[in-house]
Amino acid sequence: MRVIVDANIPAAERCFGELGEVVAVPGREIDGASLAGAEALIVRSITRVDAALLEAAERAGARLRFVGTCTIGTDHIDQAALSERGVDFSSAPGCNAEAVVDYVVSSLALLAEREGTSIDQRRVGIVGAGNVGERLYRRLMALGLDCRRCDPPRAEAEPGERFYGLDELCQWADVLCLHTPLVCGGPHATHHLLDAERIDALAPGTWLLNAGRGDCLDGTALRQRLAMSGDLRCVLDVWEGEPAIDEGLRRLVDIATPHIAGYSLDGKLRGTQQIYAAAMRCFELPVRLSLDDLAPPPPLSRLELGRGLPPWDALRLCMRAVYDVRRDHDGLARMAIEQGMARGFDAWRADYPLRREFSTLEVAMGMDGRSLAPLLVAAGFRVN
Numbered sequence: 561m562r563v564i565v566d567a568n569i570p571a572a573e574r575c576f577g578e579l580g581e582v583v584a585v586p587g588r589e590i591d592g593a594s595l596a597g598a599e600a601l602i603v604r605s606i607t608r609v610d611a612a613l614l615e616a617a618e619r620a621g622a623r624l625r626f627v628g629t630c631t632i633g634t635d636h637i638d639q640a641a642l643s644e645r646g647v648d649f650s651s652a653p654g655c656n657a658e659a660v661v662d663y664v665v666s667s668l669a670l671l672a673e674r675e676g677t678s679i680d681q682r683r684v685g686i687v688g689a690g691n692v693g694e695r696l697y698r699r700l701m702a703l704g705l706d707c708r709r710c711d712p713p714r715a716e717a718e719p720g721e722r723f724y725g726l727d728e729l730c731q732w733a734d735v736l737c738l739h740t741p742l743v744c745g746g747p748h749a750t751h752h753l754l755d756a757e758r759i760d761a762l763a764p765g766t767w768l769l770n771a772g773r774g775d776c777l778d779g780t781a782l783r784q785r786l787a788m789s790g791d792l793r794c795v796l797d798v799w800e801g802e803p804a805i806d807e808g809l810r811r812l813v814d815i816a817t818p819h820i821a822g823y824s825l826d827g828k829l830r831g832t833q834q835i836y837a838a839a840m841r842c843f844e845l846p847v848r849l850s851l852d853d854l855a856p857p858p859p860l861s862r863l864e865l866g867r868g869l870p871p872w873d874a875l876r877l878c879m880r881a882v883y884d885v886r887r888d889h890d891g892l893a894r895m896a897i898e899q900g901m902a903r904g905f906d907a908w909r910a911d912y913p914l915r916r917e918f919s920t921l922e923v924a925m926g927m928d929g930r931s932l933a934p935l936l937v938a939a940g941f942r943v944n
């Protein structure tokens with residue numbers, strides 16, 4: 561069997577090699593011709609799998625029976641077009657949700673440090689409380705922040721849970737985190753959910769983060785507000801028009817990264833493993849590999865904290881030992897200068913430096929440091 565995989569999928573050969581010949585193609589170059597003879601296609605989010613691609617693939621002699629995306633988001637997949645052709649489909653729900661939460665916590669801590677404040681005084685509004693948003697909600701609440709959620713589909717399905725309307729949340733929050741999927745129609749559409757009117761209404765000093773999908777936020781309206789008054793702090797990981805993003809907007813935001821919030825090795829491997837398992841089930845083969853077989857030991861597995869550090873300084877130190885979001889912000893800025901915006905955006909992602917999740921680090925501390933343990937555990941570390 562011939563399996564076409566996005567070249568940016570770790571452990572692809574090891575996992576999908578169990579099905580047959582694995583051919584790696586850069587995600588943006590997967591077209592009908594490259595699918596000639598293929599029975600399985602494994603992508604990430606940058607390959608649009610729609611009727612046009614499937615028709616071109618059929619003309620080139622593909623006999624697709626399985627399509628999998630090793631990502632949480634599915635807006636790049638026309639699932640109706642697959643189902644019409646009887647092609648099995650699977651995505652990887654939740655695979656990199658922990659990594660996105662690490663990214664957000666790391667970014668909030670950096671903004672607070674730059675302002676000389678602490679994040680535990682902030683009121684955080686989370687828009688989209690699914691695998692990512694709900695984990696973020698729990699982590700931030702455990703860290704002592706005041707958080708509220710907006711999720712109309714969940715509000716309808718779970719009348720016992722407390723959710724807030726978007727406008728109410730925007731008024732209340734001084735930090736707004738967007739974690740919605742891109743949904744283009746229907747009662748809960750998210751395209752430009754944060755439109756010009758809502759962006760203009762944000763109170764000065766609000767911190768705005770988007771790690772969902774770029775099209776959920778009107779980037780032109782945000783650029784105009786930042787250019788006019790510069791009174792918001794912004795963290796953008798996702799953008800309209802990726803990879804050729806608005807360079808003017810990139811320069812104006814405080815933390816600008818190239819859609820890597822979920823790019824921990826753990827998150828990527830979890831995605832690969834979930835799709836490997838789905839593909840094996842589709843072809844009625846045994847699932848032999850687990851995440852433990854794929855994930856190497858982390859380069860830093862244990863850290864011993866000395867005495868006397870204030871709690872949030874200790875936390876920042878542990879976070880930076882595992883992941884420092886400034887690396888990705890600086891990396892994108894450098895790549896944009898060296899290679900131009902679109903190529904630079906993809907170059908940083910294709911050659912992404914190793915990153916592990918907070919949970920891979922065990923923090924040790926002496927008896928007098930025990931009071932730090934709850935904070936570190938709340939942030940996602942293991943302590944002993």
Ligand SMILES: NC(=O)C1=CN([C@@H]2O[C@H](COP(=O)(O)OP(=O)(O)OC[C@H]3O[C@@H](n4cnc5c(N)ncnc54)[C@H](O)[C@@H]3O)[C@@H](O)[C@H]2O)C=CC1
Nearest residue numbers: 632633688689690691692711713740741748771772821822
């Ligand atoms: N920046 C990155 O690297 C990553 C981005 N993502 C994006 O984040 C999105 C969310 O991920 P998950 O939480 O895992 O997905 P999920 O499907 O578990 O949750 C999405 C949540 O959004 C809610 N929602 C839908 N429409 C809404 C609306 N109009 N307003 C508010 N909430 C709404 C849903 O009810 C659901 O609870 C993904 O669809 C993907 O597009 C995911 C992983 C990595």
Ligand SMILES: O=C(O)C(=O)[C@H](O)COP(=O)(O)O
Nearest residue numbers: 604605606631632633656822
């Ligand atoms: O899982 C998702 O959804 C994401 O947004 C991915 O983390 C994005 O990764 P790529 O598909 O861009 O490699």
